Amino acid sequence: MRIAVIDDEKYSRVELIHQIRQQLPRAEIMEAGNGVQAMALLEKNSFDILFIDIHLGDMEGTTVASLARRLMPAAKIIFATAYSEYAVTAFELGVDNYILKPFDPARIRQVLEQCGQSAQPAPVRSEGRLAISSNRHTILLDVDEIAYIETDGSGRGCRLHTLSGEEYADSSPLSEYESRLGGRGFYRIHKTCLVRLSYIQDIFPWTNNSFALRVRGSSGPLPIGRDRVKELRRRLNI
Numbered sequence: 001m002r003i004a005v006i007d008d009e010k011y012s013r014v015e016l017i018h019q020i021r022q023q024l025p026r027a028e029i030m031e032a033g034n035g036v037q038a039m040a041l042l043e044k045n046s047f048d049i050l051f052i053d054i055h056l057g058d059m060e061g062t063t064v065a066s067l068a069r070r071l072m073p074a075a076k077i078i079f080a081t082a083y084s085e086y087a088v089t090a091f092e093l094g095v096d097n098y099i100l101k102p103f104d105p106a107r108i109r110q111v112l113e114q115c116g117q118s119a120q121p122a123p124v125r126s127e128g129r130l131a132i133s134s135n136r137h138t139i140l141l142d143v144d145e146i147a148y149i150e151t152d153g154s155g156r157g158c159r160l161h162t163l164s165g166e167e168y169a170d171s172s173p174l175s176e177y178e179s180r181l182g183g184r185g186f187y188r189i190h191k192t193c194l195v196r197l198s199y200i201q202d203i204f205p206w207t208n209n210s211f212a213l214r215v216r217g218s219s220g221p222l223p224i225g226r227d228r229v230k231e232l233r234r235r236l237n238i
Contacts, residue, residue: 001026001028002030004031004049005017006051007031008057012103013033023109042071045191049077054081061079077095082101141160141168148161162217187228187231187235188228195215200215201213201214211229
């Protein structure tokens with residue numbers, strides 16, 4: 001699970017991150033100290049849960065929340081505020097919950113549990129296979145057959161593409177696959193796409209001085225995020 005903590009008060013960020021780790025020790029947590037940093041963070045990463053301070057100093061947290069909702073429709077957005085009257089504002093803006101400062105560990109636990117109850121189930125791994133739900137069927141798919149996985153465009157799930165050209169829809173977010181397959185030769189080349197490194201066939205210039213690649217089983221180009229090129233080259237030893 002990937003979580004963003006966005007707050008212009010360093011002490012509040014440190015305290016909230018500490019409390020989240022008490023509940024979710026394996027979560028990947030990233031932080032931003034103002035609105036500009038938050039915007040950059042959201043452009044380069046995807047998250048399952050975002051904790052956003054309503055007042056960020058350089059901009060309102062509502063602006064950041066609006067961007068997060070457009071980029072990650074399935075993400076849970078939690079407002080953090082020192083003023084209880086903002087609780088009504090939070091729900092009027094369509095966020096999922098709110099927490100008050102100073103942070104109460106019991107409240108943090110409650111909010112995280114509520115997020116977990118509404119989260120999509122993670123894909124099951126079994127002896128080199130993934131159990132995925134597609135069109136009301138549970139399909140056991142060999143990991144070695146997966147060429148790449150991409151978001152479905154709606155923010156509700158993703159599509160798995162195989163070497164044979166078959167395509168499977170699944171309701172789990174791409175971040176779940178990244179977490180489970182990252183150590184098995186997969187790399188997230190873009191916020192919308194996870195590929196099997198050993199199946200990459202070529203890398204070539206793309207639009208606006210960017211790059212794209214092709215993988216076995218597909219002739220279509222897959223764009224590479226500008227911030228992912230260097231690490232991709234390192235992993236491919238090129």
